[in-house]
Each structure stands twice: as structure tokens, then as C-alpha cells.
Amino acid sequence: MSDPDYLTRDARGRHWFTETLHGDFRTSYELKQVLFDSATPHQRLIVADSVRFGRLVALDGVTQLTMADESAYHEMLAHVPILAHGRVEDVLIIGGGDGGMAEEVLKHNGIRRLVMVEIDAGVIDFARQHLAELHRNCFDDPRLELVIADGKDYAASAGEKFDLVIVDSTDPIGPGEVLFTREFYADCKRLLKPGGILVTQNGVPFFQAAELRNTVFNFARLFADAGCFLTVVPTYVGGFMALGWGTDDEALRAVSLGDLEQRFQAAGLDTRHYTPELHKGAFALPRFIEEIVETARREAAQRQGG
């Protein structure tokens, strides 16, 4: 059932997975073996062991994660908002079927409840079997409530409130497209407690500038503080990865290094990527990304008649 474009063999018999996210630019991973290659109800799921990046998960030809650097993504999208906020108890994850994000969130003892809304049960079933090194059986944590549903529908109909909403989604293609809309973001805002934070997977601005601009434009019409912070994940080729940031508490992005170090110590986190210093630096944007954010904020202000 494999798509010939994704999985190929070269003249020397070596096996390759080629990612097809960017039309004019592709990355290929040499593979040791393909563990799984099948269509789930929503997507084609490929899982393989690669020579350089370890276990690799791809959906519809787009690399979702590799074990070599997943911490650079999961730790930043989880620990930056949780330690910036300081009193997070209730969390909603939209997407995140591999379990990597939930595992990071549940490291915090202060978390009382984590609701995870994943559209594709096939991804979770698969993760349970083949990604234990990533999720460390967090699916069995009594604080975790798993909901198989479209995140868009869940956000539109849910009534409970959260301190933090994390959108750990695929890119704005296929089932993930609805998670980059104004309506969805507005519903996420409605689910936040006062001072709550919405953070989103927002791609690599070098290739996906329009995606970030769209999110910041919509966040700026919903939140007092709308922007992004950054990480770098070698698997997501193209340099900085942008993580959307939306909150009405404008002080949260400026929590002091001293307070972050204290909270980090108190949380007793053992991290491979996140540090309080890196957290502080993550909100410093290179000029070309700053321009994307400023343009989006300006356009939002003009649209609001500012």
C-alpha cells in the first residue's frame, strides 16, 4: 500500500523515505526498516527506523516527528507556557496522537486534568504499540482523558475551561486545515480561563511564512498579546520553527529568569532541550520573523478599525 513517491530504493538498494511537504524542496531519510505503512481512517501513516534520526513517524508524506529531536519540539511547546503561567492545572491538547506532548505536560505534578482530542484513533493505537520510548505510557495516566474527535468540533461544543490549550497538529493540509482558522482559534479562546494561554504548532517561517502570518493575524484580533516563540528542530528543515502564542496576560512572556529557574527547579523536570535561559531567548525573534509578526498585528489592527 506504500506510495512510491514516499518510499524508494536507490541503485545501491538503500531504502529511503522522502518527505513531500514543500513542493520545491524535499528531504530524504535513509531507512533501516519500515515498521508500518498503512492508511488509517484519515491519513496514510508510515513509521520507520531511519539511519540518522531514529524512529520516524510520517502522515501523508509529512514527517511528524523523529526520536532524534522530538524533545526540541515537545519540551518547548509544553514547558514554556506551563512555566510562564506558573499555576497550570487544566490542559487541553488538540492533536498530539503520538503521545509526545501529553508525556511532557504530565511531567508537571500540578496538572490536575489533561484532555487530549485526537481525530485519528489509528495514530494513537499505533503509538501505543510502537512509540513507548516517546510517550512512556502516558496514555494510562489517570489524569489523561482521551477524546477521539475533530478538534474543531470539540472546541466549538466544549463547555469546560482550561489554563492552557496546546494545538499539536499536522500542517494546514488535510484534517489539520480546520485547526488554522479564525473560528477554531476563537473557540479555543472561549475555552481559556482568565489569563490562560493558547499555543500552536506553526511550521517553519522560512518555508511557511503565510501560515504564521495567518495565525498571528487571528490571534491579534482575539488576544492582548499575540505573537510567537521559537525552537529549532532539525527534522523540521528550514531553521527556526514558530510556535504561536496568544494570551490576554501580557506579563507572561516577560516572567523573570529567576522566577523561571525557581519554577523549573520546583517542577523537577529532566529535560534534553528546554532550559530557563532558552525559554527567555525563545521570544527574541530574528528580523524576518519579527516582520511577519508585526505585519500580521498591523493588518489585524487595521481590520479592527484601529
Ligand code: SAM
Ligand atoms: N509535531 C507534529 C508536527 O509538528 O507536525 C504533529 C504531530 S501530531 C502526530 C499531529 C496530530 O494531529 C496527528 O495525530 C493528527 O491525526 C492530528 N490531527 C490532525 N487534524 C486534526 C483535527 N482536525 N483534530 C484533531 N486532531 C487532528
